[in-house]
Amino acid sequence: MPPKTLYEKIWESHLVREEPGKPALIYIDRHLIHEGTSPQAFAGLRAEGRTVRRPDLTFAVMDHSVPTTDRTLPILDTAARLQFEALENNCAETGVRLFDMHSRNQGIVHVIGPELGITQPGLTVVCGDSHTSTHGAFGTLAFGIGTSEVEHVLATQCLVQWRSKTMHVVVNGKRPKGITAKDIILAIIGKIGIGGGNGHVIEYGGEAIRSLSMDGRMTVCNMSIEAGPAPAWSRRTRPPSRISKVARLSRAAKPFRRPPSAGINSRATRARNST
Numbered sequence: 001m002p003p004k005t006l007y008e009k010i011w012e013s014h015l016v017r018e019e020p021g022k023p024a025l026i027y028i029d030r031h032l033i034h035e036g037t038s039p040q041a042f043a044g045l046r047a048e049g050r051t052v053r054r055p056d057l058t059f060a061v062m063d064h065s066v067p068t069t070d071r072t073l074p075i076l077d078t079a080a081r082l083q084f085e086a087l088e089n090n091c092a093e094t095g096v097r098l099f100d101m102h103s104r105n106q107g108i109v110h111v112i113g114p115e116l117g118i119t120q121p122g123l124t125v126v127c128g129d130s131h132t133s134t135h136g137a138f139g140t141l142a143f144g145i146g147t148s149e150v151e152h153v154l155a156t157q158c159l160v161q162w163r164s165k166t167m168h169v170v171v172n173g174k175r176p177k178g179i180t181a182k183d184i185i186l187a188i189i190g191k192i193g194i195g196g197g198n199g200h201v202i203e204y205g206g207e208a209i210r211s212l213s214m215d216g217r218m219t220v221c222n223m224s225i226e227a228g229p230a231p232a233w234s235r236r237t238r239p240p241s242r243i244s245k246v247a248r249l250s251r252a253a254k255p256f257r258r259p260p261s262a263g264i265n266s267r268a269t270r271a272r273n274s275t
Contacts, residue, residue, distance in 0.1 A: 005166050007201045007231070010141040014124050016158055023162045029123035030057055031153050032109050033096070035083040036064040037128030041151035042090040054157045055095040059118055060087055062101045063109050071101050110134040110222065114214075126153060130225050137217035141201075143231045164231075167200040171208035181216035184208060185223040197227035 004012075011026065018024035031054075033041075038060070045051065052058060065080035067073070075081035084101070091098040099106045105116055109127060113119040113135055121139035126132060128150045135142035145159065153159055169188055189196070202224055204217075212220065 005168075005203060006139065007141060007164070007166055007203070010122060010124065011163065013122075014141075018163075023160045025158050026124060026161055028057075028126055028153050028157055028159055029120075030059070030113070030118055030125045031150075031157070032113060032118070032125065032127035032129075032132070033058060033060045033087075033150065033154075034063050034109050034127070034129065035080075035087040037147045037150055038090065039083060039086040040147045041128075041154055042086070042094070044148075044151040045154055048155075050155045052094040052096060052154050055097075057157065058096045058154065059099070059113075060091050060096050061099040061106060061109050061112060062087060063107065066101045066106070110218075114138055114218075126159060131222050133225050133231050134218050134222040136221040136224075136231050137214060141231050144225070164201045165199055167197060167202045169202055169204050169206075171204065171206040173206075173208055175208050175211060181212050181219040182223065184212075185220045185226075189223070189227045192227055194226060195228045197224065200228075201231045202227070 014026045014029075016025040016027055062084055065075075065077065065083060067075070075084065088098065088100060090096070099112065105112060107115070109129060110131060113125065114137075119125060119135045119138050119140055119142075123140045125135045125140045125142035126145045126149070127142075128145055128147060130144040132142050132144040145153070149159060171184055171188075175184070204220055209217070209220070
């Protein structure tokens with residue numbers, strides 16, 4: 001049996017159904033939502049009489065329109081205020097955990113995922129935001145989805161998706177002083193073009209990538225979407241327990257209720273049996 005890429009391993013372990021010539025149905029381990037792309041999705045659920053299938057695997061945060069200074073002041077932007085109110089009401093109605101603008105755990109959605117231990121290696125992670133590929137730095141299969149897909153994941157905890165091609169980008173040599181992760185990914189995009197990664201999952205390797213901090217790897221994966229691909233990740237150079245420890249910074253605060261422990265295959269099997 002030929003060796004498999006990390007993408008192929010995670011994809012195949014999350015498959016619920018796949019037929020030749022058709023998009024596959026995959027199981028989603030973590031669904032991150034925010035005030036920008038979720039109101040229409042919840043409205044769609046309500047119109048069809050559906051509810052959130054796995055509120056324990058769905059995490060909401062106010063982040064796109066949150067003031068950066070005094071948050072005790074009223075929100076003057078009407079559209080932003082209505083989005084915040086809708087997210088708060090929808091989460092209260094469906095039992096989804098919400099990190100509102102006054103929560104100690106509130107932050108940018110792609111930062112709090114790793115900080116709170118929501119993002120873990122080997123999981124599938126989606127969010128209604130194009131830069132969800134950021135989570136690939138932690139060995140996840142993570143990508144942004146549209147509003148109708150947000151509704152689909154809320155209702156089924158699964159997602160219809162075509163299998164992607166794979167691309168391996170190797171950056172050899174030591175980084176010169178002053179060269180950052182952003183410089184590396186901009187140089188890569190400059191070579192392959194803004195559509196060079198379309199239809200692919202990119203895996204980064206090489207000495208320059210291995211030497212990056214987790215922050216740097218998050219930057220590379222975050223900006224990979226500017227080259228067109230959905231997910232991206234960097235090869236880890238530390239044992240999984242060490243990476244997991246980085247992503248458990250705030251676990252002592254018990255920010256969310258953990259789902260029952262189970263292997264990825266068993267989760268996909270349960271979804272397949274109930275679909």
